[in-house]
Amino acid sequence: MKNQKGLGRNQFIMIFFAFSFGMILSNLLDQQRSQKPIASDAPLFIYKGIDKNIEDLSSDMKADLDKLEIQKHDLLERAALKQHLYQYAHDKGLSLDEAGDEIFKFTLPSEEQVNRFYQDNAEKINKPFFEVRELIHQQLKLQQIKQAKQKVLSHLIVQGDLAILPVN
Secondary structure (H helix, E strand, O other): OHHHHHHHHHHHHHHHHHHHHHHHHHHHHHHHHHHOOOOOOOOOEEEOOEEEOHHHOOHHHHHHHHHHHHHHHHHHHHHHHHHHHHHHHHHHOOOHHHHHHHHOOOOOOOHHHHHHHHHHHHHHHOOOHHHHHHHHHHHHHHHHHHHHHHHHHHHHHHHOOOOOOOOO
16 A cells, blocks of 8 residues: 555656656747747858858759758658657557557558559559559558558647657
């Protein structure tokens, strides 16, 4: 009985410190955000004392920077999904595989879907069905996985549980 009281008090103390730390971190991030210039106005680098912005880059460098931004956003989405998976598994007392099955619900493409895709795109594919069947199956599977991930991300954003912030 005494052990349960101590455990409750320890949990309360940990929750209190976690809450306090969260409030401090939130305040610091808010202060930092208000002090930083808007990302689009911020210089990318300074060369010989002159601020260089995105407008100063060549078209190929702008394209590379855009690709990098997309990669960064994709990485942050994956990190958010991973965090959500770990939290869900912990909260529900599940293994990561079980949690993943519950969160990212999708079904494998049926043979009918594979056949339909091939028939709809036979002219573009220009190969016999038996050569591309497995590739089509894999592609349809990847599409369904991507849709399941987007559905989870959208749900988290709508609920206010996720916001991917710009990193300057």
